[in-house]
Amino acid sequence: MSTHVITIVGYCVIVVTGLTVEARARRGSPVIPRLDTVVRWVLRTRSGRIGLFAAWAWMGLHFLG
């Protein structure tokens, strides 16, 4: 298997892991919060707000701008 395929499989594994974590949270896990909850919690602080919006702005510039 080429490193190209291995790298892509790695990305897929991480994305599927993230979706699985979110699915567990939505099924009512007492430990794992939904991603939406984590985001809203982070947004409660100013540094969290600036950090998340800067990351979002960077994604637009990095992939599209």
Add this chain to the structure above:
Amino acid sequence: MRDPVAWILVIAGIVELISGGTAARGAILFAGAGLILADRIRVGRIRARVGIGPPGATAGEAALPAVAAEPLQAAVERGPWIAAGIIVALGGALFGVHTLPLTALTGLVGILVVGWAWLTEPRSTGPDKPRLAGLMVWAGVFLALGLWELTALLGQPTLAESSYEHPTISYLLDPIFGTFAGRAVGLGLWAVAGRSLIRRA
């Protein structure tokens, strides 16, 4: 600068620049770190002026002069603004990625929204802090993504030269964003994510 968010932005900005990213991409991350630092100084001065106790106290931030957050949050709910966003996204998609018009569009929107996040007050209500174990699970997912991307980056011939054998996410997305439809969807998803953040902020 003790704030971990500021450090994460600085490190990301350095990685962006040494991997051949444009100044604009690095600048938005450094600007975010700078705004966090500026805010710490501003909060410290206001605390000193009004005699509020040392950090830890959210009451200190609550005493800061508030700028209403409602206008932008209300705007992203209104039909005409949503329609305008769709038109701008479709118009932006007419230009190729990494061209001046698209850099200007994403950069301008990004600067406006980051500035808004800096100038407005966080909500005083929100979810309680999730359990640490749960936060660590999510942190692990995003850390794994970042480290895997970094591994691919380090596998390239040089940091600034893309490689088929070690594709980064942007390398994989570039062919998709090479088409009008791909750019329109990409800009649309980016706008939807931004709207979602603004509504929750």
